[in-house]
Amino acid sequence: MTTAERKELATEFLSEFRDPDPARLATMIANDFEWKVMTRMEGMAPIKGHDGLRNLVKGLKAMMPSGLGLRIDTVIGEGDRCAIQAESNTTASNGKKYNNRYHFDIRFDGDKIAEVREYCDTNHAREVFFSK
Numbered sequence: 525m526t527t528a529e530r531k532e533l534a535t536e537f538l539s540e541f542r543d544p545d546p547a548r549l550a551t552m553i554a555n556d557f558e559w560k561v562m563t564r565m566e567g568m569a570p571i572k573g574h575d576g577l578r579n580l581v582k583g584l585k586a587m588m589p590s591g592l593g594l595r596i597d598t599v600i601g602e603g604d605r606c607a608i609q610a611e612s613n614t615t616a617s618n619g620k621k622y623n624n625r626y627h628f629d630i631r632f633d634g635d636k637i638a639e640v641r642e643y644c645d646t647n648h649a650r651e652v653f654f655s656k
Contacts, residue, residue: 534606554636563646
């Protein structure tokens, strides 16, 4: 897989979270897939494998019924990794505005995504989804 192909797949993968389809996402990930939100906030365990990704999608759809509204800004690829900067813009199911910024570090294993490390403003997420 070329760098351009990895960048395209990483972009397609994250773009899918505008209205995520677990079956489509499953075709893009390795069996040992892992997604980590890089935070020390409690309750944010890594998402692992196909079942974990399906559960993530179910949770995201409940928290953001109209999708994540993700806009991808910058995509950089080198070796087996892609770095992507993005921004979400949506309304949470509780009516609060959710507009977060992200950096995704995506690692490939062959032609599949093996790992996603998500860096975002976890305090904004806590304020929108977990505070009253």
